[in-house]
Amino acid sequence: MGSIDGKHSVPADEQRGFALSVVQKLRSAGFQSLWAGGCVRDALLGIEPSDYDVATDAPPEEVIRLFGKRRTVPVGASFGVVMVLDPAHRASPVEVATFRSDGQYVDGRRPVSVQFSSPEEDAQRRDFTINGMFFDPIEEQVIDYVGGHQDLQQRIVRAIGDAQARLTEDKLRMLRAIRFASTYDFSLDGATFQAIQNLREQICQVSIERIAQELRRMFAHSSRPRSLMQLSATGLLTVLFPFVPTDDDLRFVSDLEEKFAVLHLNRHETAFALLFDHLYVNDGENLRHRLKDVAAECRKMRFSNDETDTIGWLIEKSSVCRRGDSLPPHILKPMLADQRHPLLIDLLRSQESAQPAERQACMLLVDSLKKWTAEELSPQPLIDGETLKHLGISPGPQFSQVLAAIRREQLDELIATPSEATARVKELLANSTG
Template sequence: MIDSDKMREFAETVVSDLTSAGYQALWAGGCVRDQKRQESPKDYDVATNATPDQVRTVFGHKRTIAIGEAFGVITVIGSKTTGNIEVATFRADASYSDGRRPDSVRFTDAKEDALRRDFTINGMFFDPINQQYIDFVNGEADITAKLIRAIGDPHTRIEEDRLRMLRAIRFASTFDFEIEADTYAAVQANADKISAVSSERILLELSLILNNANRKRGLRL
């Protein structure tokens, strides 16, 4: 059974080990958002300038799984109480011809990695060693304002992955946030394109919307 304190300690250790090896490593995405909202993260993701091969060298091939290596993602295996940690190399995405995943990626720095993410609340980093937030997208301000805002052009973000329309609704209903006006307009304008997303992915998002306390608001959105 996962222990939240031990999971956090393991996530800190992963960052510490990468940092000690000479790389930049930060917590990224939802765990940073949850921590900023003073909630306990359900899991932790690490972003780094180490390449997948370098990550595997730091932790050893027996302790890592190269599940998403083509996209710069390596899983570091933990224990039954800590769970595993996904370590992703900072990346920029090429075009999304299938409206789901990038055709290719190139490795880059933390700022460009933040700018390719979906919403500002998910685009922040946290350095657990120095206890410092790194926010290139004003995610902290939008958490304070209770806004779901696409990073950059909302139409572009949705064209990249149409499921982001449902994710915007899920985050807004789960956190009791508003969807920022331009982002909501893009969701409405692209709503008919949701059919490009697989039924499995749609059903998963819908189940997450329906299984939270604000499900009625999610359905209204």
């Protein structure tokens, strides 16, 4: 199967070979079998598919019988979906789904029933034309019942059939349409765009976990500026984040788009940090209150603790860096010793063109990285709690305050040995009691 321009072909790697063997085995047993969906789309675009889906007229029980129970996992048997495992354990599982037509959707996500059917009917129940094609890997022939090949050539994301009805079936398709259009630099078909605008308020019917996963995939891709603009144009951005300025204030979105475009590292945490920092930067609250608000937004999105911590850390440290170029080493070193510091530098770089303070902060961080070794960034503490106990300090507020003070002076290179640290502790104690 070649690309649209005929310049590329799908590499015959192990994943492709395993997917081909699944088709061949089903064919040998007398069943129709084709590659389906995203793998066909990507291959036609000259992109090596990361996984393969197979569509067949074999019912799920026949798929299990043919490949054996030890090599199959029914992940949606009622919908005719079975995962087939590679016996050599070198390739990822291949999803085998029986051709089907869907019944009525009542929960905005799944049909209440399915009926096993033909390839034509199976194609008609899929989301977008570019995802509705099949490919016969034995005859090397594209099978297209929905006009997906033409839309792929014209670089259009179009819902199959009636756009409003198709997006109503599963409201998450609104976000998926934007992600596909942005990722491949395609346009949204007019009817599909209008349907998203009409249905945008209903995105809230989708579980926040599914929404968050789509946004992660958008923001972790270099096409994130296009995704942002499409989210704004369709009205989804203000539905998902109600505190985003309304459409008459496009400066917010255009400023954020510029920053998204400059990000080098494709990490969704950095993009979300920019978004949330934008939301609260003019709210008049101090940093601590802003971080509490950001953490609350992360919890609403059901982000993990690590994601929430990273987003908050980026906002906090970038705010600290904006104070100027006179940050002492005890502030700089822990930031640079943190494994997330490349994300912080990336975030600050994204703001360089608009904010001189960010440019200075970024230069300071980069220069400091060149100046200090890893050991200098995070040296072993000169004293610990046991040292303080021997000096007669009981655990309590003073205990932690003294440890923090000694650590600051160590990082600022004012003291360098345990004996100097011990002498400094005695000075601090004398000053506190004098």
